[in-house]
Amino acid sequence: MKSSTTLTLISKYTKAFILFFSILIALSLFWNIGNVKKETQRLAEMEATTSLNKDLAFRLWGTRHGGAYLIVDEQTQPSVFLAHVSERDVKTTSGKTLTLYNPATMLREIMNDYSKLYGVKARITAELYLNPENAPDAWEAKALKELKRGKKEFKEITTIEGKDYLRVMQPMYMEGGCLKCHAWTGIKVGGLRGATDISISMEKYEALKQQSINKLIFTHTILWLIGIGSIFFLGRQLNKSEQKIKENQEHLRIVYKALEQSANGILVADQNGIIQYTNGGFERINGYMRDELVGQSLYKIKSNLNPSVLYDDMWSKISNGQTWRGELRNRKKDGSVYWCYETISPVIAPGGKITHYIGVVEDIENRKLAEEHIKQLMQYDALTNLPNRNYFREKLDAQLLNASVESRIFGLIFLDIDRFKMINDALGHLIGDILLQSLSERFIHESKNGLFISRLGGDEFAIITPLTDSKKIIENYIEKIKQIIRKPFFIQEHDIFVTASIGVTIYPQDGIDAEILIRSADMAMYGAKINGKNTHLFFEPVHGDFASEILEIESGLHKAIENSELFLVYQPKWDTKENRFIGLEVLVRWQSKTLGFMNPAKFIHIAEETDLIVILGEWILRESLVAMMRLSLVVGFVPKISVNLSPVQFKSEGLNAMVKDSLEKTNFPPEQLELEITEGALVNNPVASIEKMTDLCNYGVSFSIDDFGTGYSSMSYLKKFPVSTLKIDKSFVDDIIDDPHDRAIIQAIVTLAKSFNIDTIAEGAETREQVDALNSLGCYNIQGYWHSKPLEYTALLAYFEKIKE
Ligand code: C2E
Ligand code: CA
Ligand code: CA
Numbered sequence: 011m012k013s014s015t016t017l018t019l020i021s022k023y024t025k026a027f028i029l030f031f032s033i034l035i036a037l038s039l040f041w042n043i044g045n046v047k048k049e050t051q052r053l054a055e056m057e058a059t060t061s062l063n064k065d066l067a068f069r070l071w072g073t074r075h076g077g078a079y080l081i082v083d084e085q086t087q088p089s090v091f092l093a094h095v096s097e098r099d100v101k102t103t104s105g106k107t108l109t110l111y112n113p114a115t116m117l118r119e120i121m122n123d124y125s126k127l128y129g130v131k132a133r134i135t136a137e138l139y140l141n142p143e144n145a146p147d148a149w150e151a152k153a154l155k156e157l158k159r160g161k162k163e164f165k166e167i168t169t170i171e172g173k174d175y176l177r178v179m180q181p182m183y184m185e186g187g188c189l190k191c192h193a194w195t196g197i198k199v200g201g202l203r204g205a206t207d208i209s210i211s212m213e214k215y216e217a218l219k220q221q222s223i224n225k226l227i228f229t230h231t232i233l234w235l236i237g238i239g240s241i242f243f244l245g246r247q248l249n250k251s252e253q254k255i256k257e258n259q260e261h262l263r264i265v266y267k268a269l270e271q272s273a274n275g276i277l278v279a280d281q282n283g284i285i286q287y288t289n290g291g292f293e294r295i296n297g298y299m300r301d302e303l304v305g306q307s308l309y310k311i312k313s314n315l316n317p318s319v320l321y322d323d324m325w326s327k328i329s330n331g332q333t334w335r336g337e338l339r340n341r342k343k344d345g346s347v348y349w350c351y352e353t354i355s356p357v358i359a360p361g362g363k364i365t366h367y368i369g370v371v372e373d374i375e376n377r378k379l380a381e382e383h384i385k386q387l388m389q390y391d392a393l394t395n396l397p398n399r400n401y402f403r404e405k406l407d408a409q410l411l412n413a414s415v416e417s418r419i420f421g422l423i424f425l426d427i428d429r430f431k432m433i434n435d436a437l438g439h440l441i442g443d444i445l446l447q448s449l450s451e452r453f454i455h456e457s458k459n460g461l462f463i464s465r466l467g468g469d470e471f472a473i474i475t476p477l478t479d480s481k482k483i484i485e486n487y488i489e490k491i492k493q494i495i496r497k498p499f500f501i502q503e504h505d506i507f508v509t510a511s512i513g514v515t516i517y518p519q520d521g522i523d524a525e526i527l528i529r530s531a532d533m534a535m536y537g538a539k540i541n542g543k544n545t546h547l548f549f550e551p552v553h554g555d556f557a558s559e560i561l562e563i564e565s566g567l568h569k570a571i572e573n574s575e576l577f578l579v580y581q582p583k584w585d586t587k588e589n590r591f592i593g594l595e596v597l598v599r600w601q602s603k604t605l606g607f608m609n610p611a612k613f614i615h616i617a618e619e620t621d622l623i624v625i626l627g628e629w630i631l632r633e634s635l636v637a638m639m640r641l642s643l644v645v646g647f648v649p650k651i652s653v654n655l656s657p658v659q660f661k662s663e664g665l666n667a668m669v670k671d672s673l674e675k676t677n678f679p680p681e682q683l684e685l686e687i688t689e690g691a692l693v694n695n696p697v698a699s700i701e702k703m704t705d706l707c708n709y710g711v712s713f714s715i716d717d718f719g720t721g722y723s724s725m726s727y728l729k730k731f732p733v734s735t736l737k738i739d740k741s742f743v744d745d746i747i748d749d750p751h752d753r754a755i756i757q758a759i760v761t762l763a764k765s766f767n768i769d770t771i772a773e774g775a776e777t778r779e780q781v782d783a784l785n786s787l788g789c790y791n792i793q794g795y796w797h798s799k800p801l802e803y804t805a806l807l808a809y810f811e812k813i814k815e
Pocket of ligand 3 (some may be wrong): 447716717737739740
């Protein structure tokens with residue numbers, strides 16, 4: 011399309027050129043022909059003038075001499091027109107006759123000869139004549155009139171007998187010498203006596219003219235042809251180059267468009283680093299508009315975020331004519347930093363000089379993010395953002411190397427959250443996750459002080475301390491970690507208190523390679539768990555047994571029931587105000603054939619973590635009901651008993667049916683059964699919990715909240731649940747003498763419970779002082795060593811005997 015309009019445009023110009031050139035040639039031809047015509051006429055005129063001049067000269071000579079006497083013979087006869095002249099004829103002494111020839115006569119004769127010789131017709135004429143031959147013809151009469159008017163010459167091309175002639179007439183004036191013959195005319199000296207005229211045939215001049223014109227036509231035609239040819243040729247060349255230019259322009263347009271549309275940023279700078287061009291991609295990537303950069307130095311966009319060796323390498327490469335490629339961190343106009351992949355190539359002129367640099371910038375921010383993300387996935391735990399097990403192993407290996415190089419020590423700390431499964435079961439996995447996240451946030455914050463804290467999975471964390479020189483510093487770190495954990499968490503309306511079992515191993519005293527250190531830290535952690543949780547333990551070789559012990563406990567528990575290794579003890583509760591027995595708490599014991607005697611603190615949580623607790627719990631309930639019914643036969647009444655319900659058990663499907671079934675089968679009065687549950691068991695699904703509890707309450711069973719104050723919820727929250735007793739946790743009782751804060755808590759619990767019409771009982775009171783203090787705070791119901799330790803069945807019988815008194 012474009013090129014065809016270019017073609018028509020070009021041919022239009024060519025046409026105009028041809029027309030113009032043709033007109034020029036035509037004008038030149040006409041002008042030259044005109045010149046030739048003028049020239050030939052001038053030639054003819056020159057010939058005429060020459061002839062006339064000759065005539066004039068001759069006539070003047072004749073006039074001056076008054077004529078000439080010629081010998082009369084055949085050729086020369088006396089002129090009849092001079093008959094009036096005296097002495098026209100004279101006789102010589104020898105008798106020859108001479109006759110006078112006046113100039114006019116001679117001239118006329120000469121002219122006749124001319125005419126014959128050259129075709130030049132010359133005549134002499136006058137208005138007054140004697141010789142009729144001299145009578146003027148029509149043209150001469152006209153010419154004579156012009157001369158009479160004073161013209162010195164009259165000339166004209168006229169036709170004589172069908173042919174062109176140049177006729178020229180010049181005047182003849184009367185002179186003294188003329189009077190001899192022409193006095194008769196009466197014309198005075200100086201007057202116009204007549205004229206000579208001449209007719210030059212134009213034939214030969216016409217031929218000459220035609221020849222010249224033909225030559226002119228020929229040369230002009232040749233010139234015209236050459237001109238037209240050249241115009242065509244140039245036009246075509248012009249057309250071609252024009253087309254080429256158009257094509258190049260189109261090409262450039264497309265390339266430019268491609269440059270503009272490129273997702274990559276493109277920048278061109280001259281050899282001095284002054285920016286010449288940036289494309290749209292460049293603007294998109296770093297926010298700088300073209301106008302802001304063109305004409306500016308590259309320094310304007312240099313970020314200084316990259317190591318200087320990188321720039322050195324880049325400049326040395328490109329100034330040597332090579333292309334540099336690499337990843338750089340750049341700064342956008344808004345100040346933000348991004349990663350890009352840059353290709354910088356020099357543009358080298360034919361002489362070898364670098365004229366420009368072209369930079370292509372690819373935004374690899376997303377790729378980098380993906381890489382970081384992958385690294386994050388590979389090295390960090392998705393839930394907590396803490397380093398994961400892989401990263402922990404890498405770090406441990408690196409730390410081992412550093413420690414051996416620097417000959418220093420460091421601690422490896424394994425940490426497991428106590429009863430995490432229960433928190434999970436009680437409050438739901440979401441809150442469990444949030445708890446792990448919140449704890450990890452604290453850990454991440456603490457990591458800034460040099461600790462490497464990673465999550466190995468579940469509720470297990472591994473911590474690597476910085477290199478140090480003393481165990482004391484490692485202990486400080488452990489204390490710090492415990493503090494971090496101890497601070498309560500507030501998650502979705504729940505106050506959650508967490509403890510952890512911590513195992514510590516020290517390089518190099520406990521081991522010099524990663525495997526051994528990990529194993530010993532793990533063992534120490536199990537040791538801490540078995541020791542009753544919420545403690546930390548430095549590894550000792552004996553701890554090697556703990557891990558296997560846990561496995562043994564687990565497998566041993568499965569068989570404990572059938573093997574009758576479990577038995578129950580009963581701890582009395584006492585009303586110190588009324589001095590009366592209130593009830594018994596049922597507590598389980600395990601006398602293992604292989605593992606020896608075991609407190610529930612050691613095995614209950616293992617049972618809870620494997621769901622074995624449900625079977626165990628069922629056995630404990632039935633067993634205690636049976637035992638109490640038997641006891642009632644002895645003591646005469648069915649004592650009120652409290653049976654502990656694990657949260658796992660409380661949550662289990664068939665709990666209510668199981669409880670009712672046990673009561674029915676044993677005939678145990680439901681009013682005498684109290685179930686102890688912890689706060690955590692309630693808050694997970696309050697609606698279901700309330701439903702479950704209400705159902706059992708309607709059946710006659712009552713509920714107490716165990717370990718109250720250490721759990722998860724606000725006290726007012728409890729109002730919703732059908733609870734008859736709060737058991738104030740032993741930890742508050744422990745410090746009741748020394749810690750006013752604990753006293754305040756007990757006071758608050760007692761007051762609140764009273765307002766809700768709920769009973770309170772204090773656990774773990776060991777001394778008289780503690781009991782007095784509790785009494786002073788309004789708490790009179792006591793369960794603790796002060797009154798009685800948990801008692802085996804037979805001891806219980808003795809107890810009842812004793813209190814009867
Ligand atoms: P708990 O329910 O808080 O039980 C009270 C614990 O405090 C008992 O330990 C009891 O022996 C102890 N204790 C009572 N008074 C004193 C005192 O004055 N001083 C000291 N130092 N300790 C006192 P035990 O029997 O070792 O039970 C530990 C925990 O094991 C119980 O805490 C309970 O959570 C769990 N447990 C025990 N028996 C059962 C059971 O039959 N079923 C379930 N699910 N859990 C049980
Ligand atoms: Ca209890
Ligand atoms: Ca308790």
